[in-house]
Amino acid sequence: MAKTAQEKADLKAEKLYEKTHKKKYRTRPGDMLFNLINYLIFILFTVACIFPFYYLFINTISDNDLVVKGVINFIPRGLHLDNYKSLLNVSDLSNAFLVSVGRTLLGTAFMVAASAFVGYLVTKQEMWGRKFWYRFLIITMYFNAGLIPWFLNMQMLGLTNTFWAYIIPGIVAPYNIILVKTYIESIPAELEESAQIDGATHMVIFRKIIWPLSKPILATIAIFGAVGHWNSFTDSLILMQSAPTLYTLQHRLYIYLNTASNLSALMESGGQVSDAVLKSALSAKVIKYTISMVTVIPILVVYPFMQRYFEKGIMLGAVKG
Known part of the structure; x- marks a missing residue:
């Protein structure tokens, strides 16, 4: 009987902890907006860092005449090595x-x-x-x-x-x-x-x-x-x-x-x-x-x-x- 009471007490304490824990770390709209802005900034920064290398690469494998004209910006054309x-x-x-x-x-x-x-x-x-x-x-x-x-x-x-x-x-x-x-x-x-x-x-x-x-x-x-x-x-x-x-x-x-x-x-x-x-x-x-x-x-x-x-x-x- 004492064991059952102890188990009930532990279960009650666990539920209370989960309730307070979820309430404490509940994501608010302001937090979601802040995280979204952070993700967007880091994605843009990553693209800005990677794009120069990508631009160089697609211009080296594209048709040379098109490269000279400056029309190769995002998608390679006339692929060759x-x-x-x-x-x-x-x-x-x-x-x-x-x-x-x-x-x-x-x-x-x-x-x-x-x-x-x-x-x-x-x-x-x-x-x-x-x-x-x-x-x-x-x-x-x-x-x-x-x-x-x-x-x-x-x-x-x-x-x-x-x-x-x-x-x-x-x-x-x-x-x-x-x-x-x-x-x-x-x-x-x-x-x-x-x-x-x-x-x-x-x-x-x-x-x-x-x-x-x-x-x-x-x-x-x-x-x-x-x-x-x-x-x-x-x-x-x-x-x-x-x-x-x-x-x-x-x-x-x-x-x-x-x-x-x-x-x-x-x-x-x-x-x-x-x-x-x-x-x-x-x-x-x-x-x-x-x-x-x-x-x-x-x-x-x-x-x-x-x-x-x-x-x-x-x-x-x-x-x-």
């Missing part, structure tokens, strides 16, 4: 692609390794001049000499017209070092202390404990570095003036963009343009779209696989200041 095949015949484009891939892989690898090691060093209290070197790194984020002194410095170091001009200047990245340092400080100190008791050196601790546990933040800065190297073209434009074989893919895209823009401005001003030059201008416009799509594809393919590390690393790296 000849533009992507024709890229193989564009002079020095494959070499520019290899240069971009090489600088991205090597530059990112060196930057991640240096950021991880320096970030670990500046967490050690026994490091000589730790505060000075750390503050010196931070100062470089806010002050620089400018473009001309930078070029003169690269010239005096013998880095102009060489591939290493893409790699060496970006090895030390102060912002990434700060992220790694903050992340390492969030790792329990007991792990390192137990390894020190067992006789492990700092290098062993870094290689067997810190490096494996820091994969999320290292993946995060790897994304930063890879995107920066892949999209960079100003260093190629300024430093590789006498070495066209070291032009990056973005630099080649910049050249085609200027070619199409200059010829378009000439035609609009009423200048006389031969059929051959006009044909090359039209080809440059189509190639510009195609190369733009090719330069975007690697980042679009890689980012989804790195996103989970990116979110985890950037959040944990921001816990401490």
Whole structure:
């Protein structure tokens, strides 16, 4: 009898909880309107972000004459893949692609390794001049000499017209070092202390404990570095003036963009343009779209696989200041 009474009391309490719970979280018309507006804003923002890539893609697979006339806006027409095949015949484009891939892989690898090691060093209290070197790194984020002194410095170091001009200047990245340092400080100190008791050196601790546990933040800065190297073209434009074989893919895209823009401005001003030059201008416009799509594809393919590390690393790296 007591059990039955207890069950009734529990059932009554459960119904009361459900009643108050539903009443508390009942959706009101104002909430529905607010959610609807939020959804609409985010949908429009998503479309605004995706549409440029979609526009590029449909213009690369549509009839080239229609693309030149500017009639391809939403739906592709005259589907073909000849533009992507024709890229193989564009002079020095494959070499520019290899240069971009090489600088991205090597530059990112060196930057991640240096950021991880320096970030670990500046967490050690026994490091000589730790505060000075750390503050010196931070100062470089806010002050620089400018473009001309930078070029003169690269010239005096013998880095102009060489591939290493893409790699060496970006090895030390102060912002990434700060992220790694903050992340390492969030790792329990007991792990390192137990390894020190067992006789492990700092290098062993870094290689067997810190490096494996820091994969999320290292993946995060790897994304930063890879995107920066892949999209960079100003260093190629300024430093590789006498070495066209070291032009990056973005630099080649910049050249085609200027070619199409200059010829378009000439035609609009009423200048006389031969059929051959006009044909090359039209080809440059189509190639510009195609190369733009090719330069975007690697980042679009890689980012989804790195996103989970990116979110985890950037959040944990921001816990401490």
